[in-house]
Amino acid sequence: MLDYDFMVTAFLAAGIVGAIAGVVGFFLVLRGQTFAGHALSHVGFAGATGAVVFGLPPLAGLIGLTLIAGLGMGLLGERLTGRDVAIGVVLSLSLGLGLLFLHFYTSYATQVTALLFGNVLGVDRATLWTLLGIAVVGLGTLTFAARPLIFASLQPELAEAKGVSLPLVSLLFLAVTAITVAGCVKIVGVLLVFTLMVGPAAAAARMTSRLRTGVLLAPLLAVAEAWAGIALAYYTDWPVSVWIAALSGAVFLLTFVPLGRRPAPA
Amino acid sequence: MTAVRFERVGIAFGSRSILSGVSLDIADGEFVGVLGPNGAGKTTLMRAILGLVRPTEGAIAVLGGPARRGNPGVGYLPQMHRSAPGAGFSGWDLVASSAGGGRWGWPGTSAAERRDIERALDLTDARDLARRPVGELSGGQRQRLLLAQALVGRPRLLLLDEPLISLDPSRQRSTVELVRRLRHEQPVTVLFSAHEINPLLGAIDRVLYLGNGAAALGTVDEVITSPVLSRLYAADIDVVRLGGRIFVMAGGHDIERAEHRHDA
Numbered sequence: 465m466l467d468y469d470f471m472v473t474a475f476l477a478a479g480i481v482g483a484i485a486g487v488v489g490f491f492l493v494l495r496g497q498t499f500a501g502h503a504l505s506h507v508g509f510a511g512a513t514g515a516v517v518f519g520l521p522p523l524a525g526l527i528g529l530t531l532i533a534g535l536g537m538g539l540l541g542e543r544l545t546g547r548d549v550a551i552g553v554v555l556s557l558s559l560g561l562g563l564l565f566l567h568f569y570t571s572y573a574t575q576v577t578a579l580l581f582g583n584v585l586g587v588d589r590a591t592l593w594t595l596l597g598i599a600v601v602g603l604g605t606l607t608f609a610a611r612p613l614i615f616a617s618l619q620p621e622l623a624e625a626k627g628v629s630l631p632l633v634s635l636l637f638l639a640v641t642a643i644t645v646a647g648c649v650k651i652v653g654v655l656l657v658f659t660l661m662v663g664p665a666a667a668a669a670r671m672t673s674r675l676r677t678g679v680l681l682a683p684l685l686a687v688a689e690a691w692a693g694i695a696l697a698y699y700t701d702w703p704v705s706v707w708i709a710a711l712s713g714a715v716f717l718l719t720f721v722p723l724g725r726r727p728a729p730a
Numbered sequence: 731m732t733a734v735r736f737e738r739v740g741i742a743f744g745s746r747s748i749l750s751g752v753s754l755d756i757a758d759g760e761f762v763g764v765l766g767p768n769g770a771g772k773t774t775l776m777r778a779i780l781g782l783v784r785p786t787e788g789a790i791a792v793l794g795g796p797a798r799r800g801n802p803g804v805g806y807l808p809q810m811h812r813s814a815p816g817a818g819f820s821g822w823d824l825v826a827s828s829a830g831g832g833r834w835g836w837p838g839t840s841a842a843e844r845r846d847i848e849r850a851l852d853l854t855d856a857r858d859l860a861r862r863p864v865g866e867l868s869g870g871q872r873q874r875l876l877l878a879q880a881l882v883g884r885p886r887l888l889l890l891d892e893p894l895i896s897l898d899p900s901r902q903r904s905t906v907e908l909v910r911r912l913r914h915e916q917p918v919t920v921l922f923s924a925h926e927i928n929p930l931l932g933a934i935d936r937v938l939y940l941g942n943g944a945a946a947l948g949t950v951d952e953v954i955t956s957p958v959l960s961r962l963y964a965a966d967i968d969v970v971r972l973g974g975r976i977f978v979m980a981g982g983h984d985i986e987r988a989e990h991r992h993d994a
Contacts, residue, residue, distance in 0.1 A: 611837045618816045621808035625780045627800025627832040673863045675823040
């Protein structure tokens with residue numbers, strides 16, 4: 465399986481994206497902002513198709529527009545909480561806009577399946593470097609901002625009183641979320657970003673009551689699910705995203721199976 | 731030495747005036763109950779002391795300096811929300827997340843910070859609670875945990891916003907008793923807001939009663955009187971004392987209790 469160059473690249477790409485998607489997803493779950501992550505991926509659809517219409521590389525449009533949308537959401541900050549309807553409207557608008565761009569540039573239509581459902585086996589070297597850049601910048605930013613991010617996520621009022629700038633933390637986090645979403649789209653596609661970003665993180669959050677364990681467990685699960693998905697796809701010839709979605713769902717559901725013991729109330 | 735000093739302070743929320751021309755001094759080590767009808771500005775007053783709300787006029791001094799965000803001498807217990815993020819994580823993680831305040835970087839606590847957290851948890855008898863997921867704790871247990879968090883860093887001023895909300899009467903009394911006891915272990919000035927004066931009777935030194943843009947600060951006997959409260963509520967208020975308890979009545983209704991029910 466690893467004799468093929470494209471398979472090696474696929475494993476590398478999935479490993480890189482899984483690592484950052486797990487960490488970002490963990491904070492999305494903690495902050496109750498998973499839906500915002502989902503919406504950002506749809507904005508990315510308009511970005512990628514729009515870039516093609518204007519003669520730009522789709523990956524640049526994907527990253528560019530999700531980043532702008534992420535920064536916009538960050539500026540709205542706390543006012544975004546509970547605005548599911550507003551986020552949903554932006555999500556639909558973006559898909560509609562993406563469809564319009566496709567209408568103008570029909571020859572890109574063959575790529576649409578890859579955009580919607582991902583194509584990790586089609587990742588080239590240049591894209592791999594871009595993904596690595598996203599992961600390094602994203603994980604670097606999160607490491608730098610982890611302490612105030614956790615504090616502001618758990619207890620915003622107290623964090624504000626202690627001098628944490630809630631708007632700055634929110635802005636940084638959603639910017640990282642945006643570029644991570646763009647990376648996920650290359651692996652599992654616009655419609656399945658949840659499988660890599662939220663599924664493993666939500667499962668990790670259910671498996672431990674220790675924050676730091678959770679932050680590390682989420683990316684481990686995400687990478688394991690992505691790699692297992694690629695391997696299973698290799699042997700079954702089913703699309704990779706199908707397997708990643710199935711594994712992500714299965715692992716999350718497994719966390720609801722009672723193990724016969726409670727997680728030790730001291 | 732004064733812990734909190736207001737000099738002709740005015741605070742507005744948008745176009746609505748919350749306080750105007752309020753001057754008061756709270757001495758070091760005092761236990762002050764903060765009361766007043768809903769919307770009178772109990773939370774806003776605390777947020778102003780924390781430097782989160784800027785007064786439109788006058789000046790607020792806290793522990794000898796101007797009110798500012800991130801003052802390490804001030805501990806804060808915000809009003810409890812029904813839904814809390816991170817309910818699956820342990821109480822220790824919750825308490826430790828604030829150690830080090832707004833510092834950037836990867837989370838982690840130094841040995842000195844861990845000792846301080848343990849000391850605070852012991853003060854509120856919450857060390858065992860800290861091992862359990864926050865979502866499994868009762869309202870009173872969570873309140874003890876968050877009170878410990880407010881004590882981390884040995885603050886000299888403690889702002890407690892409605893710690894009694896949604897607690898049953900016996901838990902209310904034990905919470906007030908806990909705060910009263912704390913002051914023997916660690917010299918600290920306490921502002922404790924509540925809907926009702928009764929759980930605080932016998933524990934507090936003075937009352938700060940807010941209403942109608944004004945504030946009255948004094949002993950219970952000085953402040954909880956018909957003339958003072960009538961002015962603060964802008965209505966005819968009767969104060970009835972019965973069996974060691976005080977009832978604040980307007981037109982035959984107990985208004986403090988009625989408000990408590992609205993929130994519960």
